[in-house]
Amino acid sequence: MNIQIRDEQNTDIQAIFDLTKAAFNDEEYSSHTEQFIVNALRAAKQLTVSLVAETQGKIVGHIAFSPVSISDGTTDWYGLGPISVIPEYQGKGIGSELMREGLNRIKTLNAKGCLLLGDPNYYGKFGFKADARLILKGVPAEYFQILAFTDHVASGYVIYSDAFNATS
DSSP states (O other): OOOEEEEOOGGGHHHHHHHHHHHHTTOTTOOSOHHHHHHHHHHTTOOOEEEEEEETTEEEEEEEEEEOEETTOOOOEEEEEEEEEOGGGTTSSHHHHHHHHHHHHHHHTTOOEEEEESOHHHHGGGTOEEOTTEEOTTSOGGGEEEEESSSOOOOEEEEOOGGGGOOO
16 A cells, blocks of 8 residues: 655545544544544644645544643653544554654654653653653553653643643
8 A cells, every 4th residue: 555644734624524524433432532632733733743644645643742841841752642543443553654654744843752642562662651750630550651752851740732622
């Protein structure tokens, strides 16, 4: 399968909404608001990196990165999420391609690190791991993972954009 990873375009917005909704539709752990979060990040100008995976003219995947605040004042850390692949294309390496390209893109922005909330078994293969120095309130520590790009790891509470509270 030939997959092209590229920056989102304005004409992709509805396809991103639809595929994100479909990707999380049957996930128990999901708030089922991920598609609204992406739109809210975009509206708040917090969608720093937004990439789509396309094959044969169809958008089948999306990944979003947005800045986070850390209580110790460290800057240039980004939150990954959501990452979405249409169900019938899951398990074909599309998410991994999006992940690799997205991480490369934020590194070019001089990011100091990336963090996410997700399955340690999946994200561990990209180098993400739990680290007690960074805390997301109300989340089990093993599911809140980081990938530092420098020797210095921030320390404190992480605050995501208010867009992550979007419900419509």
